[in-house]
Amino acid sequence: MQTSTVLLVLVALCIASFFFARRKSHAVAHGSGGLTTLHSLPKHYGYMALAWAGLPALAALALWSALEPRMLEAEVVSSLPAEVRALPEQQFGLYYNQILGYASGGMNAAELDEVQLAAADRYSALAARFSWLRSALVFAVALAGAVLAIRRVQPALRARNHVESIIRWILFSCSFLAVLTTLGIVLSVLFEAVRFFQVIPLTDFLFGLEWSPQMAIRSDQVGASGSFGFVPLLVGTLLISAVAMLIAVPVGLMSAIYLSEYASRRFRTLTKPVLEILAGVPTVVYGFFAALTVAPLVRTLGESVGLTVASESALAAGVVMGIMIIPFVMSLSDDIINAVPDTMREASLGMGATMSETIRKVLLPAALPGIVGGILLAVSRAIGETMIVVMAAGLSAKLTANPLEAVTTITVQIVTLLVGDQEFDSPKTLAAFALGLVLFFVTLLLNVVALYVVRRYREQYE
Amino acid sequence: MMQGTENMGSMTSVAIEAETVETDSRETGESRVLQLQDQDEVRDYVTIGAPFVDNAKMAARNVNVHYGEKHAIMDVSLDIGKNEVIAMIGPSGCGKSTFLRTLNRMNDIIAGCRVDGEITLDGEDVYGRQQDTVMLRARVGMVFQKPNPFPKSIYENVAYGPRIHGLAHNKAELDEIVESSLRRASLFDEVKDNLDKPGTGLSGGQQQRLCIARAIAVSPEVILMDEPCSALDPIATARIEELIDELKEKYTIAIVTHSMQQAARVSQRTAYFHLGKLIEVGGTKDIFTRPRHQLTENYITGRFG
Ligand SMILES: Nc1ncnc2c1ncn2[C@@H]1O[C@H](COP(=O)(O)OP(=O)(O)OP(=O)(O)O)[C@@H](O)[C@H]1O
Numbered sequence: 001m002q003t004s005t006v007l008l009v010l011v012a013l014c015i016a017s018f019f020f021a022r023r024k025s026h027a028v029a030h031g032s033g034g035l036t037t038l039h040s041l042p043k044h045y046g047y048m049a050l051a052w053a054g055l056p057a058l059a060a061l062a063l064w065s066a067l068e069p070r071m072l073e074a075e076v077v078s079s080l081p082a083e084v085r086a087l088p089e090q091q092f093g094l095y096y097n098q099i100l101g102y103a104s105g106g107m108n109a110a111e112l113d114e115v116q117l118a119a120a121d122r123y124s125a126l127a128a129r130f131s132w133l134r135s136a137l138v139f140a141v142a143l144a145g146a147v148l149a150i151r152r153v154q155p156a157l158r159a160r161n162h163v164e165s166i167i168r169w170i171l172f173s174c175s176f177l178a179v180l181t182t183l184g185i186v187l188s189v190l191f192e193a194v195r196f197f198q199v200i201p202l203t204d205f206l207f208g209l210e211w212s213p214q215m216a217i218r219s220d221q222v223g224a225s226g227s228f229g230f231v232p233l234l235v236g237t238l239l240i241s242a243v244a245m246l247i248a249v250p251v252g253l254m255s256a257i258y259l260s261e262y263a264s265r266r267f268r269t270l271t272k273p274v275l276e277i278l279a280g281v282p283t284v285v286y287g288f289f290a291a292l293t294v295a296p297l298v299r300t301l302g303e304s305v306g307l308t309v310a311s312e313s314a315l316a317a318g319v320v321m322g323i324m325i326i327p328f329v330m331s332l333s334d335d336i337i338n339a340v341p342d343t344m345r346e347a348s349l350g351m352g353a354t355m356s357e358t359i360r361k362v363l364l365p366a367a368l369p370g371i372v373g374g375i376l377l378a379v380s381r382a383i384g385e386t387m388i389v390v391m392a393a394g395l396s397a398k399l400t401a402n403p404l405e406a407v408t409t410i411t412v413q414i415v416t417l418l419v420g421d422q423e424f425d426s427p428k429t430l431a432a433f434a435l436g437l438v439l440f441f442v443t444l445l446l447n448v449v450a451l452y453v454v455r456r457y458r459e460q461y462e
Numbered sequence: 463m464m465q466g467t468e469n470m471g472s473m474t475s476v477a478i479e480a481e482t483v484e485t486d487s488r489e490t491g492e493s494r495v496l497q498l499q500d501q502d503e504v505r506d507y508v509t510i511g512a513p514f515v516d517n518a519k520m521a522a523r524n525v526n527v528h529y530g531e532k533h534a535i536m537d538v539s540l541d542i543g544k545n546e547v548i549a550m551i552g553p554s555g556c557g558k559s560t561f562l563r564t565l566n567r568m569n570d571i572i573a574g575c576r577v578d579g580e581i582t583l584d585g586e587d588v589y590g591r592q593q594d595t596v597m598l599r600a601r602v603g604m605v606f607q608k609p610n611p612f613p614k615s616i617y618e619n620v621a622y623g624p625r626i627h628g629l630a631h632n633k634a635e636l637d638e639i640v641e642s643s644l645r646r647a648s649l650f651d652e653v654k655d656n657l658d659k660p661g662t663g664l665s666g667g668q669q670q671r672l673c674i675a676r677a678i679a680v681s682p683e684v685i686l687m688d689e690p691c692s693a694l695d696p697i698a699t700a701r702i703e704e705l706i707d708e709l710k711e712k713y714t715i716a717i718v719t720h721s722m723q724q725a726a727r728v729s730q731r732t733a734y735f736h737l738g739k740l741i742e743v744g745g746t747k748d749i750f751t752r753p754r755h756q757l758t759e760n761y762i763t764g765r766f767g
């Protein structure tokens with residue numbers, strides 16, 4: 001039976017057990033003098049039976065599915081002749097994969113030898129049997145659970161509490177899953193990064209001032225020494241982010257203040273959707289805008305005052321990134337300023353303060369922690385932004401603090417390192433993981449700081 | 463609406479049957495109760511008692527306030543005398559806060575609120591073209607129902623007004639203003655060692671006294687208090703009442719309260735509001751011992767509201 005069929009039947013079983021348990025609880029209640037004699041509502045008994053039928057069966061299904069390939073392999077391998085089993089690991093892997101390929105219909109019989117064909121047949125037969133076994137196991141578990149639950153339906157059974165705690169556990173496992181996923185991502189990046197640091201020393205990476213990740217493929221190749229100093233990338237990233245924040249923070253904050261304190265309700269209702277559209281524009285489109293409009297503009301402007309501006313400059317990318325982040329900063333700050341209680345405004349205005357004094361001296365200080373948190377989130381967005389930089393700031397890893405020159409960022413380098421066909425054991429490719437790890441730590445740090453700031457000052461007003 | 467009329471009418475008659483105090487205005491009072499249900503008649507209602515005084519600090523004439531469609535204050539005329547404490551009482555939603563807020567134009571910040579009529583402060587039009595809300599609110603301060611100190615230090619809370627209005631020329635003067643304001647609000651001794659601690663960390667009663675200190679730091683001429691004790695325990699309430707008693711030497715005070723006892727204790731005059739109308743004004747003693755209007759009597763004897 002296919003997994004989807006098993007699941008469908010399982011769902012049907014669960015629903016059935018829900019109704020059985022509910023009916024049983026009605027019957028029990030009838031026998032003992034009315035629904036009020038039950039500890040919980042009939043539906044709670046139903047939900048409990050449903051959970052008992054469904055959850056253990058699902059667990060059994062998951063466990064079986066995880067173990068099945070191993071069991072199959074163990075069975076099939078044990079039937080292979082000894083000389084095949086004595087093959088070196090890699091060759092044996094290939095050999096076994098051919099068996100699997102044939103069994104699943106992906107390979108021609110002509111490519112396999114007699115032994116393999118026999119093994120494949122055995123494999124198919126076993127697989128079919130296992131599939132039945134699996135279905136039987138799952139249904140048996142589900143039925144057993146349902147019967148147990150339904151038999152336990154008594155007036156004294158605290159089904160409501162039971163259901164609540166089951167729900168709590170389900171919710172807990174979901175959040176746990178999110179944590180696990182994050183951990184998995186970090187670990188996978190970490191392992192690759194460790195491989196990178198076995199080739200390139202950590203200090204070279206962290207303190208090196210030059211980035212040119214071309215490794216010599218042949219030893220006699222010239223000009224491909226490969227240096228992996230990450231400082232120019234960090235500086236480029238920070239430079240572009242700084243330009244972006246210089247644009248986004250003042251504009252975003254001030255428009256948030258205007259929107260929340262001065263604007264009429266009509267203006268608000270008109271502006272908010274426009275901003276949401278702005279926030280929803282794909283970054284590639286911003287990239288076009290940066291490369292085709294802003295970069296040439298910056299260049300012409302710069303040249304008109306006698307500055308040399310690279311045709312792809314950090315300034316252009318930063319400005320467009322800033323524009324992209326404005327709605328983000330704005331809607332966060334708007335929410336936060338709005339959350340400052342009206343009593344604060346009244347207190348200040350009632351003292352004879354003007355609107356702008358009230359904003360400067362009362363609202364902004366009260367909202368500051370939230371605003372700082374929002375800005376830090378915006379910074380992590382700027383640091384993680386890739387597309388605009390690829391299109392507008394170039395790829396040259398120059399160590400410079402001059403925003404008129406072309407620079408590159410960590411994310412852009414990760415992309416260029418991994419684009420195209422790559423060997424996954426060359427330092428060039430592995431460098432991407434090291435960069436990813438660094439990026440992860442930088443944004444993590446920012447988020448921790450943001451959370452700390454927000455939490456530390458959150459309780460300033462009620 | 464019809465339902466309401468019936469209830470109100472029967473309530474009044476029950477009151478008459480239950481108590482056989484002789485009051486000459488009883489009959490007129492009842493007819494007015496019925497009149498008040500009709501929005502059009504209400505416009506012609508004339509406040510009974512003595513809404514006007516000789517030495518008025520603030521004077522309201524034919525004030526109407528609308529929140530959009532809602533007519534919250536109807537044709538109210540009332541004087542607030544110099545150095546007097548006037549209490550404003552009435553059932554919830556009758557417009558006490560609304561009226562109080564018109565006096566220093568706090569209604570300006572409410573979208574859709576419209577004020578008509580005339581209000582003067584020392585003869586000067588509060589809503590006039592020349593009037594500057596900054597100056598006005600410096601002269602007519604406000605203390606709110608819920609203590610609302612800024613999330614700043616105690617010192618900064620009190621120094622806020624003087625700083626805004628440039629009342630102190632140097633740090634020493636500012637210190638002096640802060641200390642004397644806290645003293646007048648009888649809070650200084652409790653907080654003198656903690657002036658740099660946040661004002662929000664004080665107890666409710668202390669917070670309200672801090673708000674009073676903040677309000678008097680700019681030496682206003684009139685202080686408006688909107689149920690300043692509603693969030694406080696009896697001890698804190700007593701302290702604030704004492705404080706109001708002291709403050710009236712220097713200031714003119716208008717206080718909204720739901721407590722009859724408080725109104726009786728602190729005020730010289732009392733104004734009774736009902737459904738946006740100013741029903742009756744008079745000396746506090748008179749209002750509480752010999753109310754002339756049926757509605758006033760019902761309210762102060764606790765029959766409704
Ligand atoms: N911001 C507002 N927008 C619309 N209507 C309002 C607003 N504020 C008050 N009102 C209405 O105006 C009327 C008077 O309200 P107000 O707050 O002045 O009553 P109050 O006498 O102070 O009552 P309470 O004793 O409960 O504080 C009420 O009917 C209220 O619904």
Ligand SMILES: [Mg+2]
Pocket residue numbers: 558559560688
């Ligand atoms: Mg009120």
